[in-house]
Amino acid sequence: MALFGNNQSAEVAALHQQLAAAHATIAELRNWVGHLRGTETAVLEADLRRLKATVEQAKAEHSAQTAAREQLAAELESWRSQLVETRELALLQQVGIYEYAHPLEDALAYKDALTELRARIKTAAKTDAVTCQVDWAVNGSVKEGQKLGRDMAKLMLRAYNAEADNAVRVVKPHTVESVKTRLTTTRDTIGKLGALMRIVVSSDYHRLRLKEIELTADYLMKVEVEREAAREERARLREEAKVMKEVERERARLAKERAHYATVLARLEAKGDVEGLVRAKEQLAAVDDAIAGVEQRAANIRAGYVYVISNLGAFGPDVVKIGMTRRLEPMDRVRELGDASVPFRFDVHGLFFSEDAVALETALHQRLAADRVNMVNPRREFFYATPARVKELLTELGDDHILEYKDTADAVEWRASRRDTDSAHALSGASNTDAGDDGDLSSDGDLT
Template structure:
């Protein structure tokens, strides 16, 4: 029979289906009602006080509970509104601050393992161990076990649905939905003292928070990458303009030099003096243009290695202004070496020229090629470069210590044996 609650707007979500916590109420309430009729345990009746009418007290308690619920609802609305207002102006409060989206993915994988372990251990949901059904303890335990699985399945369905529909701005709403599921299960399973383990619930709440943080971090990294590409495009445009200006100035210089030689042959000293002054101005303009062209500084500093080509503990430290820096790494590993390079770090810097130079100076005594300074290979481990990078940029980086070298390791076992 439908009740007033079943007609409320909260019973059906936007897709037209009942949320898991509501869906379990109908059939589970009926099943638990039958259980309650046949169970041996009888809930205790509250003690009575002679001469005292409990009705006014109960009414007062109900009024206070309603007032408390209203006040709490108002606080929730205010906090949620404040949170959204902060996000509207670009402020997001991370629940678990980490350095990168990759770090959040690792943390979420670890959390998934913890959740699986709790479920496998049978401790995700708690219930009475001495419940009897139709006078049988064994049947009671079986019933408790079956209903526990059903309740846990409903809770996990709600938790998974919250994760799938999660956005960074509705974390609090998702938490409230999950808490409502906990309350519904505890209410429906009261006769069996059935409830979600608080520790397990805390793991699922942490999953919501980490997922929201991960989504925001991905968005931030995309925005940062977009800004970096924009900066590189602007610098590329500046390089093209400076190169075109240099070409114009060099043509003008060549023209003046040719005219100057003709004037000297004619003996026109006044014209030679004037033209020499203008030629000096052009030389200064070319020098200034060359300086500007050489000091466009933003780009990516990369740390790569190729264990199959050069062996362990040799890294290449370079810099590229490419909009897609991996294009440069792929070019380096195309045909000149037998295996692709492994990328240990790819770090964007507004002054990549200086950062690259600092790293080269720090490992100057470990160069592989001391004759050609443009060969940027060094005897160093990735961890040594990481420590120096962290010191230069003031924080930990997303860094891969060990090379993957998949092609190398797959090929090595098939090489002919060397005598």
Template sequence: MDGYVFNPAPGWPAQPPGWEPPEGWQPGPDWPKPPAGWVFWIPASAASSPSSPFAPNAPLPPRGQPAPTLPVAVPTGAPPPVAPVAEPAAAGQLVAAPAEIARLVSRVAELENELRQLAAAPTRVQSTDGLVDLDDERVLQEVGIYRYHHPLETSQEYRDRLQEIQDRIKGGIKGGTAVLASDMFTFNNSLAKGRRMTSDYSKLMLRAYNGEADTCVRSLRAGNVVTAKKRLEASADVIARLGAMMEMRINPDYHRIRVEEIELTADFLMKVQEEKEKARDERERLREERKAEQELAAERERLDKEHAHYLNALQAVSASGDQGAVAEITARLVAIDAAIKHNDFRAANIRAGYVYVISNTGAFGPNVVKIGMTRRLEPMDRVRELGDASVPFPFDVHALFFSADAVTLEMELHHAFHAVRLNHINDRREFFFAAPSAVRIVLAEKVGNLLEFAEAVEATQYLQSKKYWPAPSN
């Protein structure tokens, strides 16, 4: 061929100068595979250069068609699949470098689009250890309990650590160490142009990677950290595969920083959620205490008025000489004094109160009980509050037991049934998988004889409503 010479792929046996493959010739089966789109026919003027043609996206044209438009470059990545051997029919014309750069920029846009499609991929991606499930709900079910990747005490400590991570990310970007690539890549037989192209490609690839990392962080919830890490890992793998020609890849140290950012963000979200729940529980506890204090204060005021009323009545009947009335009023005053003493004891002792055992079969199913305590003067008010709006049916009360140290008694009961908690994350959720009879046995061991404990479950509204429910669909 005038003006063109055969260009064997890397690793192929050397051929004599001017050798051309005969018609129908195929490389040996044990020869290494050439890079995708390898240019087998190059201008004779470029044959003396150590460079090899840059692999195009489209396959080479067969004989009789114009030569492909290709720059001259040095491939440094691992060889992809074999491309067909073809030759140009006549001396082709190489397109100027600006046109080739435009084509490469267009190719980068396609690669960025591929990365975006990967980010919005379905629920599975392929990894070295098999199919990775990206279904957030299934991941949560399989994990069960959230484990902190970087345990810290408060959300503010996580904010400080995340700020340090942001500084390290900025340092990696400004220092140019976030992306690794070969500095020996040539473009149009020019090492300087090749390095400029590598630099531009590196910026584009880093932009795509950082966009994916930022998306993973923004879409994080406490339970989908596994999904985010796998997605970012897949993006780094795609960049390494597409940038193999230039030995381009995300710096593993930079990738670890972004993964640590995802883990810290997930930990931060979980810690914030825990702190909100603790604050909500504390507000509920304070409201309960204020209500109890208000009720006790109102009860003391009522007892004082009643005591004064009976004192006046006692003076009146004493003057009349009615001994029967005097004895009756005196007994009433003794009862009022005892009530005042008990009320003052409860007001002074914040640990005194009622321990209650309640259940709600319609809401939680059979053999699920709630064990709690209240300092309310009327403990049933608290039980009715629990069943007013949060559940469809009222609670059944199995026990209301007054204790001078209700806080300790409640804690001991919780400890006894800790293994069968419904919620093992938040101890303020006081529901347990236990039959009322099992709670009665433990409660009797703690306080002795129980005068009143109802083991039977009434669930009146639930049983009356169940017959009107629609039949379950298969």
């Protein structure tokens, strides 16, 4: 029993020692934790505060940059709205078929309207073209302040009128909107510069100047249209004159031939040559038929030849010209079209006579209206179409029109020119190759 009690006491003592050691370890750990809280935690908290401040500063800078970008974008958009496109090429690319702002009958009517409008502008410039409201004194005098305002208003009006006069001087049919926008921008700028004195170009006066620009553009367009019509009329008259000359020459030739056969007929009757008399009467009847045909052609202004031609070297493979001529020799007209204005002669695909060539030509033009090369001027008779397609249209209009037709263009001059050009390029390339070979040989010689 005594031994058992001793053992228990030893175990209890050992446990007490372990417990004391554990308490010591706990105390040591608590000391370390307190040490850490007192030193490194403060450093970490300071770093954290600095990081938070940096983040807040970055956020503020980002907000400022965003606001600056938005302001710059707004200013850029404002400047863009004030910019006026003045490049001729860009304006020409934007223009479509011209629409008259003030449709009038002819150029003279536009000129009269411009004269009347400019009289109204001159009257308005003396009365209510510009307004100015000044209610402060200069050198202690209200009158001097008002006089200064009136002088500044006159100066602003002169600047505006100078811009308006220049706009009228330089405007073209395809630059109307650009010029009007530029004048409106000038008026707005004057309003900003004269804001302190409340100087404003009146809306009514500005409207008159804008109308002057529109009328001027309409006048210029109408003049060009009338010039084009006059050119077309002169060309038509020249063509008619050539037709009449041909008719007169043919009449004279046939009349001379008829007189000849009439003389022969009289001699044969006197000689009693019955067989020769029959032949002479047949020949005289043929001449009379020819004379009747010429007279009919001269009387019928709608009769003539419709032609389908192409120029492969000048316009490409899928462009044809469809026209009409009243010439007795229609190829004369085709040869004229292939003069020095195009690099190669035209190829004829079809050339056929019609009693109503005008209607036939019009019908072909209507069926190919969507394929016109020039959509603005219908007098330009070029179409994006193959000769084979035109042949199909002619077949639809009536087989009697087609006597002889050729689908493929010979384009002899163009093909010969290409061959000569290719040969020249080949010779040039060979010369360059020879020169390069000589250079290589000399280099080899230098190396050896």
